[in-house]
């Protein structure tokens with residue numbers, strides 16, 4: 001019997017959930033996931049998680065998305081542009097097919113009762129457990145910022161995000177599994193100490209391989225190798241045109257030795273639904289210029305309807321605000337209900 005916290009065990013549980021979903025058993029699942037509003041969502045977010053969220057939403061899973069505004073200050077000293085980032089994030093979601101009648105969209109800062117769960121939850125973990133989280137360490141190093149108390153404890157805050165709405169599935173990549181483990185641990189310890197309030201949570205492991213950036217490195221806004229969903233066709237063309245290639249003319253798909261060419265091929269492949277090797281063979285001695293033209297057309301073609309919808313939301317900020325207000329209102333109702341159960345379980349009813 002593999003240990004419960006192992007990757008194999010997580011994968012097995014994820015496969016079981018997937019099998020349930022495949023046969024339409026969706027009503028026992030509540031999904032919670034989210035994003036930090038630090039900028040615009042890009043193709044990595046789109047193919048890596050947004051498509052999956054829309055799929056779960058449309059198959060009837062109870063879907064919830066948190067715009068994690070308090071997480072922005074885990075490793076930075078400013079909330080500059082946060083309002084703009086939050087509204088734009090809602091626009092990205094809506095344009096990509098998130099339906100606010102089916103999916104609750106809300107922010108941390110608007111839901112006090114959710115944040116209050118942090119107090120009892122923090123009492124359930126030790127300093128050593130917080131400190132050995134590999135993701136927190138990696139994030140702190142990447143940020144070049146001091147380890148703040150909020151960064152150290154944000155996996156506990158994510159447990160609040162997931163558990164306040166009794167979420168039991170979280171779509172994740174393998175590297176995010178340690179966070180799910182923290183949530184599982186907290187739910188279990190709370191239930192053992194005070195009586196069962198919270199469900200058992202599982203990661204729904206995504207099978208889609210990570211889309212690399214245009215230069216083959218990890219896609220990231222700070223590397224300038226990402227295409228945002230919100231970019232215009234011209235901005236997209238310019239970014240692709242400027243991306244680095246290598247000196248070999250013949251186009252081949254070889255992610256290890258030719259990361260830049262292969263990053264471009266992967267982008268073209270995912271947007272056109274074709275095999276990257278087939279695209280490489282077709283272009284061959286056409287070289288990087290022809291490849292870039294192909295990538296630009298593939299990206300702009302795929303995102304044309306999404307961007308058109310996005311423009312409609314850009315021109316109707318009142319609607320975007322209404323979506324968020326409604327999500328925040330619903331999230332508050334749910335959070336207050338859960339906090340009432342927590343107070344009851346803890347005997348804190350006066």
Ligand code: TRP
Pocket residue numbers: 032033034035036066068071158161162170
């Ligand atoms: N940390 C996630 C990100 O940076 C956002 C997030 C916040 C989240 N709370 C969550 C994801 C709870 C899953 C579950 O994108």
